[in-house]
Amino acid sequence: MGDKSPIPKPPMLYLVGFGLHSYKDITLRGLEAVKGSATVYLESYTSIHGESLDAFEKLIGKKVHLADRAMMEQTDKIVDESCRENVSLLVVGTPLFATTHSDIMIRAKEKGVDVEVIHNASIINVLGCCGLYSYSFGRVVSIPYFTERWKPTSFYDNIVRNHQSNLHTLCLLDIRTDEDRFMSVNEAVDQILEAAAITGSPLINEDTRIFTVCRFGSPSEEIVYGKIGDLKLRSFGDPLHSLIVPAELDRVEAELVGSLFK
Amino acid sequence: MGDKSPIPKPPMLYLVGFGLHSYKDITLRGLEAVKGSATVYLESYTSIHGESLDAFEKLIGKKVHLADRAMMEQTDKIVDESCRENVSLLVVGTPLFATTHSDIMIRAKEKGVDVEVIHNASIINVLGCCGLYSYSFGRVVSIPYFTERWKPTSFYDNIVRNHQSNLHTLCLLDIRTDEDRFMSVNEAVDQILEAAAITGSPLINEDTRIFTVCRFGSPSEEIVYGKIGDLKLRSFGDPLHSLIVPAELDRVEAELVGSLFK
Numbered sequence: 001m002g003d004k005s006p007i008p009k010p011p012m013l014y015l016v017g018f019g020l021h022s023y024k025d026i027t028l029r030g031l032e033a034v035k036g037s038a039t040v041y042l043e044s045y046t047s048i049h050g051e052s053l054d055a056f057e058k059l060i061g062k063k064v065h066l067a068d069r070a071m072m073e074q075t076d077k078i079v080d081e082s083c084r085e086n087v088s089l090l091v092v093g094t095p096l097f098a099t100t101h102s103d104i105m106i107r108a109k110e111k112g113v114d115v116e117v118i119h120n121a122s123i124i125n126v127l128g129c130c131g132l133y134s135y136s137f138g139r140v141v142s143i144p145y146f147t148e149r150w151k152p153t154s155f156y157d158n159i160v161r162n163h164q165s166n167l168h169t170l171c172l173l174d175i176r177t178d179e180d181r182f183m184s185v186n187e188a189v190d191q192i193l194e195a196a197a198i199t200g201s202p203l204i205n206e207d208t209r210i211f212t213v214c215r216f217g218s219p220s221e222e223i224v225y226g227k228i229g230d231l232k233l234r235s236f237g238d239p240l241h242s243l244i245v246p247a248e249l250d251r252v253e254a255e256l257v258g259s260l261f262k
Numbered sequence: 263m264g265d266k267s268p269i270p271k272p273p274m275l276y277l278v279g280f281g282l283h284s285y286k287d288i289t290l291r292g293l294e295a296v297k298g299s300a301t302v303y304l305e306s307y308t309s310i311h312g313e314s315l316d317a318f319e320k321l322i323g324k325k326v327h328l329a330d331r332a333m334m335e336q337t338d339k340i341v342d343e344s345c346r347e348n349v350s351l352l353v354v355g356t357p358l359f360a361t362t363h364s365d366i367m368i369r370a371k372e373k374g375v376d377v378e379v380i381h382n383a384s385i386i387n388v389l390g391c392c393g394l395y396s397y398s399f400g401r402v403v404s405i406p407y408f409t410e411r412w413k414p415t416s417f418y419d420n421i422v423r424n425h426q427s428n429l430h431t432l433c434l435l436d437i438r439t440d441e442d443r444f445m446s447v448n449e450a451v452d453q454i455l456e457a458a459a460i461t462g463s464p465l466i467n468e469d470t471r472i473f474t475v476c477r478f479g480s481p482s483e484e485i486v487y488g489k490i491g492d493l494k495l496r497s498f499g500d501p502l503h504s505l506i507v508p509a510e511l512d513r514v515e516a517e518l519v520g521s522l523f524k
Binding site: 017020022023024026027029031032094099106109117119120124127129131133136138141142161252259260 | 284358363381384389395522
């Protein structure tokens with residue numbers, strides 16, 4: 001009655017892409033969302049963030065809480081909080097690449113919470129960075145850690161299938177944040193050669209040239225193009241690592257690769 | 263002799279991802295680069311930016327110059343300027359998705375200019391946003407405007423090939439910035455059906471369900487899932503438009519799609 005205060009906006013859940021490496025990779029829109037949130041989480045089990053959160057916490061003037069697998073998948077804590085007040089969930093790279101984040105979006109919507117997705121760069125951005133056509137990539141594959149008894153080779157079959165269609169393959173390597181294990185290029189290459197032997201498909205061998213992509217988007221980013229046999233002898237430093245198995249390069253690609261990797 | 267002034271840093275060419283829609287989609291790192299540059303360009307022929315540049319120019323305190331096709335491909339103006347002082351080239355979405363930007367990077371390096379790439383979200387980020395697995399996308403295709411005499415159908419063959427491998431297809435639609443023409447979902451769907459008739463491959467018809475993706479990442483973003491026959495009767499508003507032709511959905515995908523597009 002006569003109250004002129006504005007109608008309060010309903011609370012939001014912001015899924016905020018945190019970008020590839022540094023807190024400076026957040027967008028202005030993402031920063032606004034985080035500053036306007038009562039609580040800020042960082043999803044910490046599908047990826048790792050490249051640097052300490054101190055500078056970012058200082059910038060936003062609040063603490064960043066880590067959201068591990070249990071918090072993401074087994075409880076509704078984040079969704080329930082966002083029924084009452086704005087909450088931001090930071091996701092390294094971009095949200096929604098992994099279905100974990102689609103899932104929390106659906107649970108929020110079911111409880112009537114509005115969700116805003118704030119996109120950012122992710123490893124998929126590497127597609128154009130090596131001089132290869134983005135349009136000439138086939139499906140992305142994920143290489144899981146082999147164990148003594150479990151050596152799934154479907155990733156290798158998919159690389160072969162891409163190659164037969166003359167398509168490059170971006171290979172993402174296994175991450176076990178709970179065990180602090182991040183597959184290195186060297187481990188991945190060993191598994192690729194092992195998969196070649198298991199499946200009997202000789203597409204990839206020590207003479208195959210691949211791109212190794214390490215710490216993409218960070219100041220210590222390193223992208224190397226070389227023969228597997230030579231790459232095996234090198235160390236590639238800190239995580240995260242990925243690699244690209246190219247198909248036959250076309251003329252323009254070969255020129256670009258030649259210029260970029262002299 | 264005795265001069266203690268710091269050694270000046272050599273000038274840089276920054277390729278700065280401008281993100282999907284608003285100037286607020288730039289990253290903090292991108293903003294730093296732009297503020298530290300003598301001249302700022304916006305690459306204006308491979309894409310368009312969603313809003314006026316006034317607010318952004320006010321924020322950075324300098325003018326943004328448009329770089330059209332001629333400036334990007336036929337002259338070395340931008341590279342030559344970056345030999346003398348810091349220059350930023352803003353790219354809508356993310357740099358290096360198109361080879362135009364690899365090309366300017368190579369020309370800069372040949373003249374001894376350091377290049378820093380500042381990544382950002384692009385249309386490729388849509389991969390996870392519809393409830394489909396990012397890993398289940400095949401190669402991206404680009405649908406060019408048909409003319410009376412030129413009706414290339416290779417994009418359709420690639421959609422069919424992806425589908426046969428049970429992979430979804432992200433279709434990017436033609437942009438002719440010089441003619442102010444941006445292919446709409448409706449035009450694209452007509453061409454897809456025409457290509458189906460020309461090639462005699464009946465994979466896609468009026469009953470096929472697709473996703474239309476309009477103004478991705480903007481406040482007026484609209485993603486619709488429906489049958490082509492129904493979608494043809496609708497208008498989808500301002501550019502940019504894209505679409506996704508999904509393969510068979512697996513159980514989890516079908517659930518996610520069902521929840522997101524009730």
